[in-house]
Amino acid sequence: MMSAAHADPHETSSLSKERVKVGVIGGGAWGTALAIHASARHETVVYARETDVVEAINDPAVRENTTFLKGHKVPEGLRATGSMAEAVEHAEVILMVVPTQFVARTMTDLAKLLKPNQIVVSCTKGISVDSLETVNQILTRVLPEALHSRLAYLSGPSFAAEVAKGIPTAVTIASKEDEVAARVQDLLSTNRFRCYRTTDVQGVELGGALKNVLAIGCGISDGLGFGCNGRAALITRGLSEMTRLAVALGAHPLTMQGLAGMGDLVLTCTGDLSRNRTVGVRLGMGENLKDIIDSMKAVAEGVLTSQSAHQLAKKLGVSAPIMDGIYRVIHEGADARNIVSEVMCRPLTAEVDPSILQAAARPA
Numbered sequence: 001m002m003s004a005a006h007a008d009p010h011e012t013s014s015l016s017k018e019r020v021k022v023g024v025i026g027g028g029a030w031g032t033a034l035a036i037h038a039s040a041r042h043e044t045v046v047y048a049r050e051t052d053v054v055e056a057i058n059d060p061a062v063r064e065n066t067t068f069l070k071g072h073k074v075p076e077g078l079r080a081t082g083s084m085a086e087a088v089e090h091a092e093v094i095l096m097v098v099p100t101q102f103v104a105r106t107m108t109d110l111a112k113l114l115k116p117n118q119i120v121v122s123c124t125k126g127i128s129v130d131s132l133e134t135v136n137q138i139l140t141r142v143l144p145e146a147l148h149s150r151l152a153y154l155s156g157p158s159f160a161a162e163v164a165k166g167i168p169t170a171v172t173i174a175s176k177e178d179e180v181a182a183r184v185q186d187l188l189s190t191n192r193f194r195c196y197r198t199t200d201v202q203g204v205e206l207g208g209a210l211k212n213v214l215a216i217g218c219g220i221s222d223g224l225g226f227g228c229n230g231r232a233a234l235i236t237r238g239l240s241e242m243t244r245l246a247v248a249l250g251a252h253p254l255t256m257q258g259l260a261g262m263g264d265l266v267l268t269c270t271g272d273l274s275r276n277r278t279v280g281v282r283l284g285m286g287e288n289l290k291d292i293i294d295s296m297k298a299v300a301e302g303v304l305t306s307q308s309a310h311q312l313a314k315k316l317g318v319s320a321p322i323m324d325g326i327y328r329v330i331h332e333g334a335d336a337r338n339i340v341s342e343v344m345c346r347p348l349t350a351e352v353d354p355s356i357l358q359a360a361a362r363p364a
């Protein structure tokens with residue numbers, strides 16, 4: 001059966017139809033959804049560490065990742081494997097889709113198998129809690145130098161379940177090498193998945209990581225019953241904080257207005273499919289963090305990234321009272337109602353921070 005991702009008999013497309021091999025490392029919800037998407041155009045092999053995931057995807061009677069993406073059949077052409085070597089051999093593009101805390105170890109294993117002409121695209125959204133590194137910093141630490149110019153980052157508003165269904169989605173591909181971003185853009189775009197591109201790797205990565213913290217905050221606010229005004233304020237002022245911190249770390253402020261910043265922030269702060277938002281709603285309704293995490297099979301990156309963001313803002317002297325408050329609710333058991341009062345009663349300021357005005361004058 002054709003999925004919605006393929007279905008458009010009247011399409012008059014200027015998009016390339018070139019077919020290559022795509023390897024996907026990580027058989028969670030996002031790795032599986034991206035593999036379903038990629039297999040509409042390319043020979044695609046997904047590596048999963050869980051034997052039951054590999055078996056369920058390959059079993060003709062199942063053809064589904066019943067562990068991480070239940071309810072979404074995978075197309076005929078998609079194959080799963082428990083061998084990283086098999087997934088990456090002859091692949092022009094390798095999508096790396098593992099949670100942040102496992103990136104360094106997974107990529108150290110993968111490094112031995114990679115060839116300098118292969119492109120590695122990180123689809124992970126987080127900041128390491130141990131080292132405060134972005135994924136780009138982790139990858140340039142663990143991968144051979146010959147591969148550094150072949151790295152790209154995919155981010156933007158994209159719930160796995162919606163991509164798996166072929167619902168129209170737009171994302172951003174970042175690479176320090178425009179040529180690499182353009183190649184990935186060309187190979188991953190379809191009539192249901194539109195890729196934009198940028199060279200602002202830092203902005204794209206930080207947007208994708210920091211929005212998860214705010215999504216937990218919005219969930220807490222909704223769980224407490226604070227309503228639409230509070231949510232809109234959190235999204236807008238949260239975006240200001242994300243921008244201040246990202247700019248202090250070298251990003252361009254305009255990137256934060258794009259798909260990887262505002263786009264993903266709006267999606268995860270308002271969409272009920274968000275795991276991060278769900279963690280927040282449950283916290284706001286009075287559940288304890290450990291019970292919430294223990295009940296989830298899926299990763300909610302914002303829990304650990306709230307800690308990394310808190311440390312980074314402190315280290316750089318960046319004002320981030322909302323993210324700081326979210327960190328205190330998640331990790332220090334602070335009462336969210338008291339945090340709201342504290343944040344509302346801070347000294348009054350201008351809406352736009354001068355550091356952002358200055359950075360906005362730089363070429364994008």
Ligand SMILES: NC(=O)C1=CN([C@@H]2O[C@H](COP(=O)(O)OP(=O)(O)OC[C@H]3O[C@@H](n4cnc5c(N)ncnc54)[C@H](O)[C@@H]3O)[C@@H](O)[C@H]2O)C=CC1
Nearest residue numbers: 027028029030031068098099102124125159160298299301
């Ligand atoms: N699910 C979504 O809608 C989206 C997720 N992302 C990001 O993609 C990344 C991966 O998330 P999902 O695929 O959703 O994960 P998931 O929550 O569905 O699954 C957990 C993943 O962690 C892996 N894992 C668990 N223990 C591991 C270990 N010891 N070593 C290596 N891997 C281990 C599992 O194999 C599985 O792939 C995250 O950074 C997430 O923020 C980005 C966009 C959309």
Ligand SMILES: O=C(CO)COP(=O)(O)O
Nearest residue numbers: 156157158159274275276
């Ligand atoms: O990043 C995502 C969508 O763009 C997924 O968000 P959650 O991890 O909160 O579900």
